[in-house]
Amino acid sequence: MPDVPAPFIVLDHLVKTFAGVKALTDVGFSIAPGEVVCLAGENGSGKSTLIKILAGAQAPDDGTITIDGRVHHRLGPRAAVAAGIQVIFQDFSLFPNLTVAENIAFSTSLAAGSRWVRRGRMREIAAAALARVGVTIDLDTPVEKLAVADKQLVAISRALVSDARLIIMDEPTSALTEREVRALIAIIRRLKGDGVAVLFVSHKLAEIFEVCEKIVVLRNGRKVIEAPAAEFDPATLAFHMTGRRFEPAPPTPGSTDAPPILEAAHLTRAGQLDDVGFTLHAGEVLGITGLLGSGRTQLAKALFGLTPIDSGTIRICGRDIAIRSPRAAIAAGIGYVPEDRLTEGLFLAQSIGRNIAVGRLDAHAGFAGILDRPAYATEIDQWLERLRIAAPDAATPVQSLSGGNQQRVVLARWLATNPKILILNGPTVGVDVGSKSDIHAIVAGLAAAGMGLIVISDDVPEILAVSHRILVMKAGRIVDTFAGGAIGEADLARRLAS
Incomplete structure (x- = not known):
């Protein structure tokens, strides 16, 4: 020996x-x-x-x-x-x-x-x-x-x-x-x-x-x-x-009979996007994948108005919408969970409650703009329970939470705005296997309720696990489209690397 x-x-x-x-x-x-x-x-x-x-x-x-x-x-x-x-x-x-x-x-x-x-x-x-x-x-x-x-x-x-x-x-x-x-x-x-x-x-x-x-x-x-x-x-x-058993089921194909909720055509931005077009249906999870520099994040930012397109059209629920800013995207019913939650998605020193409610303060403004604190607190508690955010209470600073719970807080903020379309860019980066499974279940539940979701990730197993359809991007273009379940992990990884 x-x-x-x-x-x-x-x-x-x-x-x-x-x-x-x-x-x-x-x-x-x-x-x-x-x-x-x-x-x-x-x-x-x-x-x-x-x-x-x-x-x-x-x-x-x-x-x-x-x-x-x-x-x-x-x-x-x-x-x-x-x-x-x-x-x-x-x-x-x-x-x-x-x-x-x-x-x-x-x-x-x-x-x-x-x-x-x-x-x-x-x-x-x-x-x-x-x-x-x-x-x-x-x-x-x-x-x-x-x-x-x-x-x-x-x-x-x-x-x-x-x-x-x-x-x-x-x-x-x-x-x-x-x-x-x-x-x-x-x-x-x-x-x-x-x-x-x-x-x-x-x-x-x-x-x-x-x-x-x-x-x-x-x-x-x-x-x-x-x-x-x-x-x-x-x-x-x-x-x-x-301590839990996970038995993920592959997503059932999204129904193309559902009405288009988002139609993008000829989206172009110099050096970033080149004639990108696709359709997202209500109740569908559309996976977009590609290597770093493929244009996947640039597409997400264009749809949310962070980096507006030079040309092309975006239609939401059948209407042409000019998205030149995040404010315009939010007004059109789009939510965006960014790739880097720590620098782009959260106010780390602030409480869970304030992070969730930041987009909903106007909804809780009563007479003379005074905050209706009981209604505000009730809504925050509902989100803590619905997304199972593990924290002592809503006053807990977000920076003290685990990565998975921080991601749930970002999700809660955008879900509180009741979006028609939710873009998730790297939704499980840096979270543990249990939280990852829970987030995937949340995505499936939102789609089942009729929301249109775009999941952007270079995590091949994740894309395969959550997507009804998959788009592959390279050099700012969509180069392949697959139905959910129509391609395996090894084949998709090879297409990304080639």
Whole structure:
């Protein structure tokens, strides 16, 4: 039998409590050199708390962290880095105004205690780190000018410069295209070959099975299972994460006998859309997919008046409508859930109630414009119950919610306006498997009630799961149309990549 390497890190009986609520209870597992381990769980399961403990940002209340045989009761940030632990957060934590070389070599230069900036040496360090992951990026480009995938590569290279032995990747593929995901997986395999361990955190089950050797599942702050990835399939992993069984049924074909609710013809915007046309029927879910830069988001923004078209026509319920602004779109009965809920969809510091009611305040204005607070509060409570938004009450700040609950708040805001048409751009980005299933069920329910929905996503399984019809976009044009159920996941993925 081959020798089993000694673990690089062993977590044992970790406990963490916040204000009397157990975030972690008796959590423990090990990671060996060169091992790729998935940390899976719903939002609120304890993943983020565990990552912060490993990074030294928080101390456990109890338990130990053993690194190379040395027992620690807590790690500070410097101790974690010195031990070879690096975390790549979703925002990458880079300096946007500094160059690629400066970002990669910054921590090394700081650790060396040099009083002078040696730009030549920085470039050497950065070039060597990029070569190690097998990529080429202009060393003098400011990071703020890079694409998301290149920013991620810079963050990985910076971790390697710091002699990383364990790299924690928190939702590393949430903003990447399929092609960029392939490149990242290849890099993870290269790191594994170099003996670097990876703790991989993702809600995308297909990626978990492709890249990870072992899966550790947390639920409600407890470890519910730890086993080789080969012992799971998507259904069993989803069950362990949520405690629920999911049996998604493919959507039935939408009826084209229903009246057209939206007719778009010859939509054109220079450099973004090229003669786009389609019809959406009442009660239909129309899926639109394509790679980054295909025009899918530009189409959504054009329909909502964020980036008005140069030419073409939009008809809603048989009437030509000039949509030159979001105000005009809302007046025409269109709602839009944006791709980035944090920067475009929510007032994070404000309460759930205010986020939901922001488009409905006029409806609750009584005599002399004074807010009818009882009616306002009743409506907010109804939305909390209808969309099962998990929060203590409507006064809870939105920024304290999980990703899935934040997305439900955005949905509630637009549903409160009673739209005829709802555009959902990346409706489940960054949400866990349970919330994803719930959002898909909400979409199906809205369609059954007669609403017309446009779901825009590059998540192929999602598009197949919710759509009555599917449009494929490339270079600002619609290049393929499929009925729901008429194409499989592998074939659709190939058409996107070709």
